[in-house]
Amino acid sequence: MALKLRLTNFHHAGYSYAMFCWGLFSIYCIGYQLNRVYVYWVRRQRIHDKDAYVKPLPWVGLMKPLERVVKIPFVTELIPVKHILGVSFFTIINLIWIIFAPFKFDPSYTSFEMPRVGLMDRRAAFIANVNWGFVFILGSRNNIVTHMSGLSFEELVPFHRWLARIGLAEYITHFVYRMMRGYLASYVVADTFFYDLEYTTGSIAMFGFLLIFITSIEYVRRNHFEIFYYSHIIGIIVAMIFTCWHEVMCFVYFMPPILLWLADRAWRSYQSWGIKATPIKIDQAVPQTASQEGITRVVFEHKDLKHYHPGQYVFVALAKKGYKHLWQMANWHPMTISEVFRVKTVDSGSSNGAIEERVIDTVISSDKEKVKYHDGALSANAAETGSLCEMRRRAPASASAHQGETTVATLHIKGLGAYTRELLKDASTNTPLHFKVDGPYGPRLEFQDYKVMSCFAAGIGITPALTLIKDCIERRSAGVKTVSTEQIYLVWVIRVTDELVPFQQLIDYFIEKCKSAVMPIKLDVALYVTRTKSGDNLLEGREGCQMIYGRRPDIGDHMQNIRNQHGKDRVWVHVCGSDLFMRTVLNGAVKHGWDAHHETFEF
Template sequence: MLGSQDFAAGYYQVLTYTGIIIILSIIYQFNQISKYITRTKWPQIPDLPSRREGKKNEGEQSTTTYLPDTTKIHAEPTVMFHKFTNYTLHVFSVGDMTVGEILLFVLFIVINLIFLLSPFPADASGGETFSKRCAYLALANAAFVFPLATRNSIFLKLIGVPFERLIRFHRWVGRTIFFLITFHGSFQIQQSYEGSESVSQALVGTPTNQWGFLAYISLIIIMFTSHSVIRRYAFEVFYWSHFSFIFFIIFGNLHQPEFIQFTAIGMGLYIIDRLARFIFGLGTINVIGIEAIQSGVTKIIFEFKDYYESGQYMFINLANLNPPVSLLAWHPISFSSSPSVMDDGVHYASIHMKVQGGFSRNLYARSHEGLQYNQVPLKMRVDGPYGKTSLDFMQHNTVVLVSGGIGITPMISILRDLVDRQVANMPIVTQSIYFLWVIPDTDAYQWFGSELRELMSRAGTLPQNKYILDVKVFLTRSTTTPSSIFFQGRPDFSIFFHDIKRFHGSGDIAVGVCGPAVMLKQVRNAAVQSSDETCLFKVHSETFEL
């Protein structure tokens, strides 16, 4: 019924992947229902511990209003597991990965090896059996590589993992396909060469070899233009060359008709995603204002009536920025605003983009001209919002937000949302917010200086014994500190986390971080070191690797 045993190996591997996704979906949906039930309950907001001893007159003893609870709320095995899986290591040629991510990758490789080496009976010789097994397992992985690259991801609905965090899995699967196809193709070419007179005859001497060779060339183009250097410094080359997958699909089906049996559903989901993005991205939105801020940052304020969450991002297109290239160029950018929590009828959003490449450089240069470029109104299209934070910050009493440079954009969106909800007296658990921003100098502070001052002013109207907003700005290249919120140098996250834990006592702490890779690693490992039975530091990191 399943044809060859090698086909069966790929078929059962697809079923294994599907079974894992179903189990994760059940767990995720159960957790979502539980969160929804608890979210409807209005939280009890206790008094915060005294941050310092109160003033005392002569003959009086200092008193504190409330001492932090230091009850152990986690078992030691839970803490050890948290520390082990969240510790970050640098993996050569891959980048920083947590031990948990490494274990997931190892599990993925083990599943492939099990089906690759399982002793299925076959009529062919050992080498040929292994070669065909490689091809069918590559097809089994190809069934998932396409939906893993969709922005309107089915995985977000099923297991709560959004596009930007699935990209790493997409790369794992893509590279596995490449290595499996490489072995398969090498063996088949060797077999063909032994019975032919030339290399070209071995490569394209038969229709089957010809289509397989062309499919492999398409795969090579995708692999080598997907390197991080190409993605970062020549994004358009990476983006357009990635469409070589169309030829991989066409030539692959001509090479092996069973190709479509594995890839049909995944390709269907990808096509649906592309159509949805095309339709939703057709209309333009009203741009309210554009401003060139100090140190190469452009701020755009625009009308946005769709629902979005703090910390999310979108893709924008400015069709008349640099035509004809800009007609099709879409760029990811985080919301720096937060969704309005009060029905005030205002539906504005904002983004901040730092000069890092050709698109952002052109935008910054032309932002000095205002809303019209060469007498033509600025046209902006939006695809999104996308993304989902891995932590529910509103369900943690204490929140720490860490930013490096322009990485402040998603973090200040979360900060604004939390303060808005506190001021509006909404059912939010969060009492204490610590906001750390590491920048070179005070010029960079101008990017969000007015917004931070406004937030501190609004938070100052809240009861001081119930809420804290502590903002610290670290200047790495400045010898002066203009006010009490500024500090020289870089923060020691381990000391900072220990101080917060000592002050607040029992209760898990949510940490959000966005910035350079070195900062992300420091924050993650400091969170691991500071976690114990009274408090787990749970980290959500923002990275937008494409």
């Protein structure tokens, strides 16, 4: 029996390929959900005072070496080996479908005959349709895929990018072959692209895809985010309209993901424009100096943060009054939340206002009292260090908000780019700013199932680690039995001591809570100051804290010390910083067989 090639209907390749991909994904999701059931069962055992811990699946240890991350020049700074193998496997699957699909066995066929190019290029185009359908889904912030698979939006972005590249390569094979056919039909250069209506619409669609690709290269994405973002939107609109005009069957592939994408856009618009975010204070936490860029602090209230989990982030739009207002409100930038507080909501006529003013100088008023703009007169004394410390101590340890409570959060934003430097300047002059928030987004990091949590941070990359540490310590201090973490290590690298100032009292709070915890929890902090050879020990007298001047940490030594202290205990590693820093930490975690998570914004 030999493989028979059905050469009359290239649509079958697209249909069967889509079913194959969704089938594989469904198997993964079922496995993930079964694992979640097991994790919740273990946590219930701990609630009933049983010494139960989550144990990794048997094959996880064998797969651990594949989590090592490497750099691919001109492509990406961080990619796990398992992703390289996965993309390679995925590419091979695409080639198999282009050459062999649809699959049908016929005993009358005794030899293989390579399909003609004119058939394979169309198969490639329809398989590319499926891939770009996935690109839509994986590029949406709110979709069912994240709930089914446990993969968050930013974890899906690399797959979004790789599928787009593979799909574009398949479109290009179709496009180049048809260009040759168009030119050879009349030997007129214009006919290469515009031979007839089908050629014209196909060429315009291809130009839309190329616009997306060119403006998605790393340099543009990191240095000119607005160009990248709006070229994405314009390019995809052009590409989708003219692709479906070019071939009506493309509606079958694109309409479901487009509808999901539109639903995502509608929900995001509701979150950012329908749910008000009230700025309480926008100021300079650290002024810019010759040795460091400065840090802006934003304190705001947002009721949707009741769903927030430590380590998550929000998209923020900040705009000044003026002719650029609408443009600035359309520019959304991801920002990691550095701290969250639960405070009681107080109506303007409430007699309890005086009590709540001891928690924060500006009372969180009813919706009708809320303001749209931040300015210096809004709350001249609000959210100062003392008020934040008081809020920190009064806030409940529960991760969820109760009735009558609202959520106040802080952002600490370093002046690293043009946008953040302008924000720092506006904060220093108390310039009125219009403030919108979309989120929160990001994974629910499962550190609580590990006995040891080790956080590594560089510069402002400390912010997600602080929320994780605070949540862990507060829940252990309150006696929450589902949190099994007993030891936290923090290795933080900064250039100058100014970067410590906004967070020093938070570290003091951690140490204080550890001493009075119902369930034992210990924190060790190692702070490295790289650009100063010597200086005052700002952490002097704080148990478990050390300050090292004039050098960078030896990540390998720190990890080996953790191994020596805790043996075979499960360790969860979190890292945020430069690509080289994260690569070093992640590969160190792989070496010791530990689970790790890294924070990165590559949207």
